[in-house]
Amino acid sequence: MANLFSEIAFLIQRFDWLSLLDIILVSAIFYALLLLFKDTQAQTLLRGVIFLVIAISLVTTLINLPAFSWLISNTLPSLLFTIPVIFMPELRRALERLGRAGSSTFLFEHENTDMEKIRRMVKAVVSASSRLSVFRQGALIVLQRKDSLREYEDTGVKMGALVSPELLLQIFYPNTPLHDGAAILVGDRVSAAACVMPLSSSGVLNSSPERQMGLRHRAALGISEATDAIAVVVSEETGSISLAHRGRILRRISADKLENVLMAFYQQQIGEQEKFNLRQFILAIFKSNKQGKD
Numbered sequence: 001m002a003n004l005f006s007e008i009a010f011l012i013q014r015f016d017w018l019s020l021l022d023i024i025l026v027s028a029i030f031y032a033l034l035l036l037f038k039d040t041q042a043q044t045l046l047r048g049v050i051f052l053v054i055a056i057s058l059v060t061t062l063i064n065l066p067a068f069s070w071l072i073s074n075t076l077p078s079l080l081f082t083i084p085v086i087f088m089p090e091l092r093r094a095l096e097r098l099g100r101a102g103s104s105t106f107l108f109e110h111e112n113t114d115m116e117k118i119r120r121m122v123k124a125v126v127s128a129s130s131r132l133s134v135f136r137q138g139a140l141i142v143l144q145r146k147d148s149l150r151e152y153e154d155t156g157v158k159m160g161a162l163v164s165p166e167l168l169l170q171i172f173y174p175n176t177p178l179h180d181g182a183a184i185l186v187g188d189r190v191s192a193a194a195c196v197m198p199l200s201s202s203g204v205l206n207s208s209p210e211r212q213m214g215l216r217h218r219a220a221l222g223i224s225e226a227t228d229a230i231a232v233v234v235s236e237e238t239g240s241i242s243l244a245h246r247g248r249i250l251r252r253i254s255a256d257k258l259e260n261v262l263m264a265f266y267q268q269q270i271g272e273q274e275k276f277n278l279r280q281f282i283l284a285i286f287k288s289n290k291q292g293k294d
């Protein structure tokens with residue numbers, strides 16, 4: 001024990017501003033990694049790994065355990081190689097998120113921020129959902145937000161048609177070729193129909209007070225867990241409308257509530273983008289002033 005205290009005292013004595021910089025850099029990298037994996041399934045694992053790495057480094061630095069240190073120094077690198085393989089989809093999404101944060105052109109941002117297009121799309125989804133609900137025709141409509149849904153579009157039939165209530169009603173008309181699966185909406189267009197979504201394996205639906213939900217609701221929850229998309233489901237059995245987002249499901253909502261919730265989601269997104277654009281705008285003015293002076 002006395003040895004451990006003297007070891008700690010020795011470490012404290014050696015602590016200088018370079019050590020502080022070292023700690024700040026490592027903490028910044030861990031913080032950036034956690035931020036990158038925020039809201040993904042890999043987040044909990046990453047937190048565990050970071051905790052493990054810190055705990056092991058402390059133990060092996062302070063206490064002289066040669067066999068344990070040997071085991072850890074040989075197994076940790078292989079663990080670092082296996083994590084990216086297991087969490088490939090999360091990693092890809094995290095890098096996509098990073099790429100989006102880096103892209104700052106006004107044009108790129110404008111594609112999503114056209115409020116008129118969004119309003120038209122929301123109106124079409126709400127109108128189609130309420131009519132499908134009355135007819136008790138099952139439907140799954142997935143609205144892309146920031147995360148790309150390209151890999152899911154590839155599982156269905158590509159369309160690229162302007163969204164309208166009639167088009168959505170036609171897609172989900174029973175026993176037609178496109179009615180099975182999900183329709184994906186990107187902006188104000190139906191980009192693909194009859195798409196296969198990942199099924200949720202979380203217990204949210206099982207623990208619901210009602211009966212266990214079927215595949216359509218599992219698929220809605222699944223895509224909302226895997227991406228930031230919003231999924232609107234119309235139940236074939238009950239005609240009820242539900243909305244899934246970020247692994248949570250709002251059950252049996254009215255058409256009015258659906259419209260309010262969807263508009264709130266997009267207004268929040270647009271607010272964030274406008275804040276971002278304002279920053280870009282200020283930076284651009286600052287740059288052009290500087291160039292003018294030069």
Ligand SMILES: Nc1ncnc2c1ncn2[C@@H]1O[C@H](COP(=O)(O)OP(=O)(O)OP(=O)(O)O)[C@@H](O)[C@H]1O
Nearest residue numbers: 138180181182196197214215216217219235236237
């Ligand atoms: N992975 C999937 N991706 C997209 N759609 C799916 C997927 N799996 C099933 N579906 C859709 O769900 C339909 C089956 O729904 P099921 O009756 O099992 O679900 P449910 O949640 O009970 O819905 P409902 O209340 O409408 O009956 C399929 O016909 C298909 O259109």
